[in-house]
Amino acid sequence: MKSPVECENMSDIRTEIDEIDRQIIQLIGQRFEYVKAASKFKTSETSVKAPERFKAMLLQRREWAVEEGLNPDTIEKMYFDLVTHFIEEELKFWKNHLV
Numbered sequence: 001m002k003s004p005v006e007c008e009n010m011s012d013i014r015t016e017i018d019e020i021d022r023q024i025i026q027l028i029g030q031r032f033e034y035v036k037a038a039s040k041f042k043t044s045e046t047s048v049k050a051p052e053r054f055k056a057m058l059l060q061r062r063e064w065a066v067e068e069g070l071n072p073d074t075i076e077k078m079y080f081d082l083v084t085h086f087i088e089e090e091l092k093f094w095k096n097h098l099v
Helices: 010-041 045-049 051-067 072-096
Strands: none
Touching: 010 072, 045 051, 045 072, 051 072
């Protein structure tokens, strides 16, 4: 990959951004695999939803956003949407794998 200052034109920039986005999406896919794996350790819908953990996770992501010079509100919204979706999927997965 080229660094931003090494890019010579918009094509270079777009190529690098596309590669970063592909990596981000791959990592989100990996994250989802962990979410599904976590469901085997959950004992109730409440433990799947884990509202206190959800709040703490969002606060941590806000802190990380600030450390990276990003807007914490934007990062919180992104993670809120992503994790809300994953919780819904984990609930389905958990309910389907109850023994």
